[in-house]
Amino acid sequence: MNIANIFKYFFIIIFISGCTSMNQFKPESNINEFLKAGDFIAIETMSGQRYEFTIKSITTDKIYSENVEVNISEIIKVEKKQVSLLKTGGLTLGVWVGLSIILLSCCLIVA
Numbered sequence: 001m002n003i004a005n006i007f008k009y010f011f012i013i014i015f016i017s018g019c020t021s022m023n024q025f026k027p028e029s030n031i032n033e034f035l036k037a038g039d040f041i042a043i044e045t046m047s048g049q050r051y052e053f054t055i056k057s058i059t060t061d062k063i064y065s066e067n068v069e070v071n072i073s074e075i076i077k078v079e080k081k082q083v084s085l086l087k088t089g090g091l092t093l094g095v096w097v098g099l100s101i102i103l104l105s106c107c108l109i110v111a
Contacts, residue, residue, distance in 0.1 A: 031072055043070055044077035
């Protein structure tokens with residue numbers, strides 16, 4: 001395996017892993033507009049319970065996961081995990097430039 005293939009697979013892995021963040025929004029708004037099955041969320045309820053899970057299904061009254069069922073009316077805080085393509089692209093470009101400089105420096109030192 002040559003060095004070009006190593007770099008190629010390295011960048012693919014970095015880009016796929018991506019940069020994610022948890023974005024918070026108000027539960028008073030229509031929650032069905034922001035959430036759907038498959039989303040990873042963190043919820044805090046009026047009773048102080050905090051849940052983190054992937055949504056299995058959602059209705060107008062409740063959010064369901066494999067093990068948890070939460071009434072939407074009891075939610076005080078919702079955070080949704082989202083991937084940032086700008087952050088991921090910036091990270092990939094930064095790593096590529098950094099490794100290129102290191103590789104070029106090594107080649108100039110050897111020569």
